[in-house]
Amino acid sequence: MDAMPKWADVVLIPLISLILAAILSALVILAIGESPTKALMLMIDGALGSTYGWGYTLYYATNFIFTGLAVSIAFHARMFNIGGEGQAMIGGLGVALVCLFIPWPHWSLALLGGTIAAALFGAAWAAIPAFLQAKRGSHIVITTIMFNFIAAALLNYLLIGALKPKGSMEPATGKFPEATHLPNMHEVLAPFGIEFSKAAPANISFFVAILACFAVWALIWRTKLGYEIRAFGHSESAAKYAGISPTKIIMVSMLISGGLAGMMAINNVQGEAERLVLNAVEGAGFIGIAVALMGRSHPFGVFLAAILFGFLYQGGAELALWTKIPREMIVVIQALVILFTGALDNMVRMPLERMFLAAKRRNKGAA
Amino acid sequence: MELLTILQVLDSTMRLATPLLLACLAGLYSERAGIFDIGLEGKMLAAAFLSAAVAYTTGSAWIGLLAGIAASLGLSAIHGLASITFRGNQLISGVAINFLAAGLTVVVSQSWFGQGGRTPQLAGSARFEPITLPFAEALRDIPVLGPIYYELISGHTALVYIALLLVPVTWWVLYSTRFGLRMRAVGENPAAVDTAGVSVVGLRYAAVIICGVLCGIAGAYLATALQAGFVKDMSAGRGYIALAALIFAKWRPWYALYACLLFGFLQALALRPDVIEGVLGFKVNGQLLDVLPYILTVIILAGFVGKAIPPRAGGEPYVKER
Numbered sequence: 162m163d164a165m166p167k168w169a170d171v172v173l174i175p176l177i178s179l180i181l182a183a184i185l186s187a188l189v190i191l192a193i194g195e196s197p198t199k200a201l202m203l204m205i206d207g208a209l210g211s212t213y214g215w216g217y218t219l220y221y222a223t224n225f226i227f228t229g230l231a232v233s234i235a236f237h238a239r240m241f242n243i244g245g246e247g248q249a250m251i252g253g254l255g256v257a258l259v260c261l262f263i264p265w266p267h268w269s270l271a272l273l274g275g276t277i278a279a280a281l282f283g284a285a286w287a288a289i290p291a292f293l294q295a296k297r298g299s300h301i302v303i304t305t306i307m308f309n310f311i312a313a314a315l316l317n318y319l320l321i322g323a324l325k326p327k328g329s330m331e332p333a334t335g336k337f338p339e340a341t342h343l344p345n346m347h348e349v350l351a352p353f354g355i356e357f358s359k360a361a362p363a364n365i366s367f368f369v370a371i372l373a374c375f376a377v378w379a380l381i382w383r384t385k386l387g388y389e390i391r392a393f394g395h396s397e398s399a400a401k402y403a404g405i406s407p408t409k410i411i412m413v414s415m416l417i418s419g420g421l422a423g424m425m426a427i428n429n430v431q432g433e434a435e436r437l438v439l440n441a442v443e444g445a446g447f448i449g450i451a452v453a454l455m456g457r458s459h460p461f462g463v464f465l466a467a468i469l470f471g472f473l474y475q476g477g478a479e480l481a482l483w484t485k486i487p488r489e490m491i492v493v494i495q496a497l498v499i500l501f502t503g504a505l506d507n508m509v510r511m512p513l514e515r516m517f518l519a520a521k522r523r524n525k526g527a528a
Numbered sequence: 529m530e531l532l533t534i535l536q537v538l539d540s541t542m543r544l545a546t547p548l549l550l551a552c553l554a555g556l557y558s559e560r561a562g563i564f565d566i567g568l569e570g571k572m573l574a575a576a577f578l579s580a581a582v583a584y585t586t587g588s589a590w591i592g593l594l595a596g597i598a599a600s601l602g603l604s605a606i607h608g609l610a611s612i613t614f615r616g617n618q619l620i621s622g623v624a625i626n627f628l629a630a631g632l633t634v635v636v637s638q639s640w641f642g643q644g645g646r647t648p649q650l651a652g653s654a655r656f657e658p659i660t661l662p663f664a665e666a667l668r669d670i671p672v673l674g675p676i677y678y679e680l681i682s683g684h685t686a687l688v689y690i691a692l693l694l695v696p697v698t699w700w701v702l703y704s705t706r707f708g709l710r711m712r713a714v715g716e717n718p719a720a721v722d723t724a725g726v727s728v729v730g731l732r733y734a735a736v737i738i739c740g741v742l743c744g745i746a747g748a749y750l751a752t753a754l755q756a757g758f759v760k761d762m763s764a765g766r767g768y769i770a771l772a773a774l775i776f777a778k779w780r781p782w783y784a785l786y787a788c789l790l791f792g793f794l795q796a797l798a799l800r801p802d803v804i805e806g807v808l809g810f811k812v813n814g815q816l817l818d819v820l821p822y823i824l825t826v827i828i829l830a831g832f833v834g835k836a837i838p839p840r841a842g843g844e845p846y847v848k849e850r
Binding site: 298 | 616627628818826838
């Protein structure tokens with residue numbers, strides 16, 4: 162028998178953790194001499210007050226949906242993929258190569274090609290740590306951290322070398338050709354009579370991200386493979402006894418995870434920058450960890466958490482613009498969310514469980 | 529190749545290996561007691577900031593060092609609370625600590641000093657000064673040995689010597705004291721330690737506290753000895769390299785020293801491309817030298833060069849009733 166009803170586990174605990182993180186963040190803002198309520202109003206106005214703000218919020222959210230799903234899938238197989246950052250970087254490399262060297266006739270085909278390339282490159286970057294975990298028992302957390310650094314160095318090397326156009330001083334590839342440019346939210350929504358800001362970076366890959374949410378949901382809860390992944394995550398020995406190959410599950414779930422993280426590149430590289438720059442990922446791979454924890458590794462939860470973090474990101478940029486609160490405040494909030502929803506989960510859970518058990522006993526006594 | 533050039537590279541190897549060594553030994557205590565710690569990076573960063581800020585305000589590097597240790601201990605306390613008391617996921621807690629430090633150091637230093645997330649330059653007694661060992665000046669002119677003593681062995685800050693001293697101390701504590709035996713046991717088989725009537729929680733907290741103190745020294749060294757002040761993200765992945773060195777050393781103190789010296793040497797070489805070109809006759813990409821520690825660690829982890837087996841109970845919270 163569970164101590165708590167399901168809704169408490171899925172809604173109440175993340176909510177309380179979020180409130181704790183918010184209270185601590187407010188204290189930090191107070192401590193540096195700013196008003197938390199004014200900061201919140203500014204953030205809401207800046208991130209949600211206009212279609213321009215929404216355009217940024219959704220743009221960031223698209224990144225976080227992909228990386229959040231990536232971390233979630235690995236979580237289901239009880240693996241911690243810290244390498245989303247590196248996988249997204251290498252996904253960007255895939256997008257850049259495909260966009261620069263294949264003459265695409267139309268953006269829709271370029272989007273398809275970019276998506277496939279991003280997923281393949283991201284998956285390939287996750288493949289080596291996955292193989293080492295499955296076959297040699299090397300800890301996936303350590304190897305994926307190492308691969309983040311290796312990815313950054315590799316991109317650095319390519320962007321100041323082979324991929325930099327002649328005569329350019331900047332460490333970046335050339336601009337992608339016109340035909341690969343993705344329609345932005347303004348162009349997507351205009352046929353439906355919805356006015357959307359032209360300047361904001363949100364683009365059609367937001368809808369690809371939503372599709373990815375559905376695909377991941379179907380995979381995890383509606384297919385045999387998803388069942389095997391969850392079974393493996395719950396108990397490796399039981400899964401083995403049931404004839405599920407650990408090597409296969411580790412490899413497959415990490416490949417999907419890396420592929421999803423890589424797919425982020427269609428948003429930030431193909432959709433927004435339209436060329437590959439250094440540090441294009443901007444930490445989104447790590448935010449995926451917070452998003453997955455907050456969303457309880459469920460695609461719908463990931464979607465909501467990604468929108469929340471998109472709001473925080475855009476709101477935080479506004480704060481840095483109008484107040485003395487630097488952008489890094491977002492990193493603090495992100496850390497607190499990871500801390501409370503991830504590491505200190507039991508601190509919130511244990512007293513709640515006790516409360517629910519006590520309430521149950523009281524009900525039984527009355528009946 | 530001139531002797532002086534070699535000595536210069538080795539000298540900067542020493543200086544760059546010191547923070548790695550301190551953080552690596554910090555991780556050694558924690559992980560030997562069964563607490564994984566990927567938050568070394570964050571603890572170093574927090575310590576670097578607070579030590580520089582306090583050293584600047586008080587004008588004393590030693591008070592700065594204490595403040596740095598305090599900052600690191602604060603984060604250690606969070607890690608202990610999350611991973612020992614509340615039996616949370618140690619890896620996630622470490623990730624949170626790294627981000628907490630990365631964010632808070634900039635937010636606080638911006639509001640404290642208003643210099644875009646850095647502290648003012650430290651000068652004079654706010655920094656650890658190099659110590660000239662006895663007779664270094666007098667012996668300088670003796671061929672070969674003189675310059676080695678003067679350039680390489682003498683002329684480092686106190687923290688470098690402390691770090692070096694900590695290697696035999698750690699070795700002695702780990703293998704020759706009751707505390708060390710129990711600490712190793714708690715990382716391998718906590719249930720056995722518990723049965724013997726020794727507190728698992730107490731031992732693990734002790735290890736996490738030692739880890740915090742050492743990370744604090746490492747961070748203070750970065751900001752008040754290696755450089756003169758705190759800049760944003762100044763730990764620059766050193767916590768992760770220390771973690772890599774720990775695996776490379778297979779969780780043993782003397783090997784930790786060798787691994788850190790090796791990685792420090794790679795960092796020192798990356799700063800001197802002219803030397804590499806002079807020795808090898810061709811250019812080696814600086815990026816490659818920077819990532820070599822990570823690549824070497826992956827190779828070690830893959831088990832191609834001996835197997836790196838972590839403490840058996842590492843990463844798992846201890847539950848009494850099982």
